[in-house]
Amino acid sequence: MKSAVTRILYTLALYLVIPLELIRLYWRGRVSPDYRLRWSERFAINLPEVQKGGIWIHTASVGEFFAALPVIHALLEKHPENTLTVTTMTPTGSEQVRAELGDRVYHIYVPFDLPDAVARFLNHVQPQKLLIMETELWPNLISSANNRGAEIILMNARLSDRSAKGYQYVSSQTRSILRNVSIIAAQHQDDADRFIALGANPSSIRVTGNIKYDLNIQQGMVETGKKLREKFNSELVWIAASTHRGEDEQVIEAHRLVREQYPTAQLILVPRHPERFNEVAAICKNLKVSFSRRSLEQAPDQAVYIGDTMGELLLLFAVADIAFVGGS
The missing domain is CATH 3.40.50.11720 (3-Deoxy-D-manno-octulosonic-acid transferase, N-terminal domain)
Structure with a gap:
């Protein structure tokens, strides 16, 4: 009842x-x-x-x-x-x-x-x-x-x-x-x-x-990830994936600390929601952090590489040495 x-x-x-x-x-x-x-x-x-x-x-x-x-x-x-x-x-x-x-x-x-x-x-x-x-x-x-x-x-x-x-x-x-x-x-x-x-x-x-x-990771994706990794300018690449509003600033600040010890380190930043892609780019710009965007087919040669495309998260994970998952 x-x-x-x-x-x-x-x-x-x-x-x-x-x-x-x-x-x-x-x-x-x-x-x-x-x-x-x-x-x-x-x-x-x-x-x-x-x-x-x-x-x-x-x-x-x-x-x-x-x-x-x-x-x-x-x-x-x-x-x-x-x-x-x-x-x-x-x-x-x-x-x-x-x-x-x-x-x-x-x-x-x-x-x-x-x-x-x-x-x-x-x-x-x-x-x-x-x-x-x-x-x-x-x-x-x-x-x-x-x-x-x-x-x-x-x-x-x-x-x-x-x-x-x-x-x-x-x-x-x-x-x-x-x-x-x-x-x-x-x-x-x-x-x-x-x-x-x-x-x-x-x-x-x-x-x-x-x-x-x-999840079955296809070998072709691993090989594609290795080829993409060759375009990065660093021996250390880490990814912050599925980030939520409020986390991006913290991740970028953490990246600043990482670069104090590893000056060429690069961050792949992937917002969880696609409607935040432009917002995250604006955050990087406001914080005066150099960045490039995958959606614009820009080279991953900056401090931050924004993964602002759909369906490529596993590929970007294949590029990185260390991973952080937002909301965790």
Whole structure:
């Protein structure tokens, strides 16, 4: 009963928040116009035709998509007869799905977690299995998919202590969601223990490790990385990848300290969100740091090389000796 009331309150609040979310998307569209496109998909309206059934994989954005890519390739190979639907939440994630998989999968945005939007989506796709990367616990989506008989699996599931404490405030709702999940493939035992403490069925838990380590790096990419490295002017190159707002200044200051001991050291700076590419270039300019930009095909011969392209993060990692990942 308490869970049902919580779900109703959550849904009512979500309907009130959606207009603000649309305003946020429109605002982000100032820098990245794709945020202003395909809104009908977010409400599951006028979706492209698809063969019903098969497997649905939800990856929120770029990082989750690349982590799930080995699984997606394996499913395409083992179940070529099944429709494979891949959803994302962001334009950058969508761009990578199309670049990596093309028309081998059915790709659209995941619907907002509104009962009517979720129902339209499930009526249209009718998945037999739903694989969710990490911890996207959308109450209406998971409940509706379960009620329609779809097997639900959380892949690469993680749950920090801080997040677990947040879910405890809606413990009945969280327990109801987790009990609808058939398998929770947790990254670590600590994650598994937190899921169980929140009400997950212990028999649904599997500790599988982090599947990001299963990513298959093609030899051609390694060789391309070596060739790109030859264009750098330093024996020491390090990368700060997926940086968030507020981190870039700290990274650049750290790079100044590195160059006190290694004067020719070079930094590859890769913002997490493409709409921040120009912002990071402006930060370098304001801090009077010499830089070049990959998107402009400029030579990597300055103190900072901004990796402002899409789909090349692994290549840039191949160039570097040391890596820092933003938000970590």
